Amino acid sequence: MTQNRCVIYIKCRWYRTWTKFIQIWALYSSFFTPLEFGFFRGLPENLFILDIVGQVAFLLDIILHFFLAYRDSQTYRMVCKPTSIAIRYLKSNFLIDLLGCMPWDMIYKVLLSSPTYASFPQVYTYSNNSFNNEELVG
Known part of the structure; x- marks a missing residue:
């Protein structure tokens, strides 16, 4: 299998680190966002900047998913063709991810x-x- 420079493989060390970072950020966000909407009347500047950084991280994660190789469920081979990867992501989780990273506040x-x-x-x-x-x- 030839390696495509524009494709991210799921076993890459930096991608696994990125995934852990996004999981921790999602956990933080899932606890803090309800508190933000329920109890605060506008965020202090340092928390507002932290919120923006989180939204940018989630947006970057969406972009990365357009280049993330996946294993075909029929052949169990890694799919590394960029158009196939992008179409699969658009048909699966793209809309949910996009709605989740919108700055609703x-x-x-x-x-x-x-x-x-x-x-x-x-x-x-x-x-x-x-x-x-x-x-x-x-």
Whole structure:
């Protein structure tokens, strides 16, 4: 089998290290993101930068998957043809990965600042026998 310089093999040392990094980052993100949306009203600058770094890492992981060789389930041979790899990824996990790396917090803030959705994210709470109108993001 000839080696293609544009293909990443799953047994490469640096790719296995990258996979561990992405797994740790995904674990961190899965715990921190709900806290961010549930309890914080805007992130402090250092956490905001950390969030951006995470989104860039996930985006880079999506790009790497377009070059990641895979084992054919029928022949058990490694598929190293770049077009086959890209088509397989587009048909499998690409959309889920792309939606997972979207900056939803920024999209939400942009929607809040637009005049059309300015009054959308409001919560009505009941206190002192009257309804209070409180905005979610301030």
